[in-house]
Amino acid sequence: MFGIVRPCAHRLSEGLRTEWMAHLCGLCLALRSDHGQFARVVTNYDGLIVSVLTEAQSERTTGWRRTAGPCPLRAMRTASVARGEGARLAAAVSLVLASAKVRDHVADRDGLLGRRPVAAAARRVAAGWDRAGARTGAALGFDTALLVDAVDRQGGIELLAGPGTPLLTVTEPTETATAAAFAHTAVLAGRPRNAGPLAEAGRLFGRLAHLLDAVEDQEADAASGAWNPLTATGTSRAEARRLCDDALRGIRLALRDAEFTDGRLTHVLLAHELRQSVDRAFGTSSCSHRADGTAPDGLVTPSETRPAGSFGPAPGNPYAPSPGNPYAPGPGGPGGPPQPPPEPPRDRRGLITGCLVWAGLACTCQMCCGTFDDPWSHQRREGLCRQCDCGSCCDACDCCSNCGDCCGSCDCCDCDCSC
Secondary structure (H helix, E strand, O other): OOOOOOOOHHHOOHHHHHHHHHHHHHHHHHHHHHHOHHHHHHOOOOOHHHHHHHHHHOOOOOOOEEEEEEEHHHOOEEEEEEOOHHHHHHHHHHHHHHHHHHHHHHHHOOHHHHOHHHHHHHHHHHHHHHHHHHHHHHHOOOOOHHHHHHHHHHHHHHHHOOOOOOHHHHHHHHHHHHHHHHHHHHHHHOOHHHHHHHHHHHHHHHHHHHHHHHHHHHHHHHHHOOOOHHHHHOOOHHHHHHHHHHHHHHHHHHHHOOOOOOOHHHHHHHHHHHHHHHHHHHOOOOOOOOOOOEOOOOOEOOOOOOOOOOOOOOOOOOOOOOOOOOOOOHHHOOOOOOOOOOOOOOOOOOHHHHHHHHHHHHHOOHHHHOEEEOOOOOOEEEOHHHOOOOOHHHHHHOHHHHHHHOOOOOOOOOOOOOO
């Protein structure tokens, strides 16, 4: 699984998390249906944004979801998944993106791809993905030759690039490819007026994808001697960060000019999560709430009593009984009944029984990608790939998980919008 937009489960509301998973599973199943089981390995987080954009602009119909069977990556549960032209376009784009990624690794002679037999096999697989993507794209009226041409031009541009070459010259092929994919979602959704704004959003998204990949790989590329756009052009990380921040602002402005039937998930992914991706790549963190407990518009946050310079909730127990405390249970609160005592811990399983349960959880991937009860203590736990990278700012301002339930925007994420 690859991609720059990797939303944390704790930053999405329950409804948006369900929608996001519906698009991820819909992309995976569209790849299987059109191109076979092996094609599912190209499922990626960025490709599903094409499916999200298409659905966000479309009128809801009876066939926009279907129930998929149990899957190990869903802890053997059924799920409602996205279907239709958006998922198929996402599949076509994902195949071409994966083909480009493979060829890039072959050119850099990464790992086993540095060996000629393995590299030759990888090139054949990449060529097959190009043809498969072209078939699906043609059925949807989308010419994937635009994507393939951009990938082919990338190699020539990198050969000519050197110190002093503008970094945006190197990112141009990626920008062109993603602009075409984003714009075609407007065609599929029957909203041709959105093509221009979404092409601009796609162009800047492609720029971000290229820059963040370069930033994350710069040290590894230097150690292996691989080509890196920042090193080759002599661009500093500060300049790369400036370009990323400009792209973030441009994407938000472009999305304002587009019309959506339901743009909540689109806003969260392309306004909130892209910011998180940039911070993650540059090793920084951001929260627009200031250290004095105020939001950018001057409103005081619920944790206004915390000391200046601290983050997270105010010290003490906010639920402790006290006069006038609306959060206190029982008589000290708003008159509700006392809270029941906590459930006593269940008996621990024995060593052998626990090991058998552990084996069953591991074989069904629940310990990797699902939520499960601990094999021995019965405590509720989350799989490794569901653990998040969100810091204390999510706990402090709640904007990342709650605003999606009202309008898909918030006044505490530095995105110039308000609920």
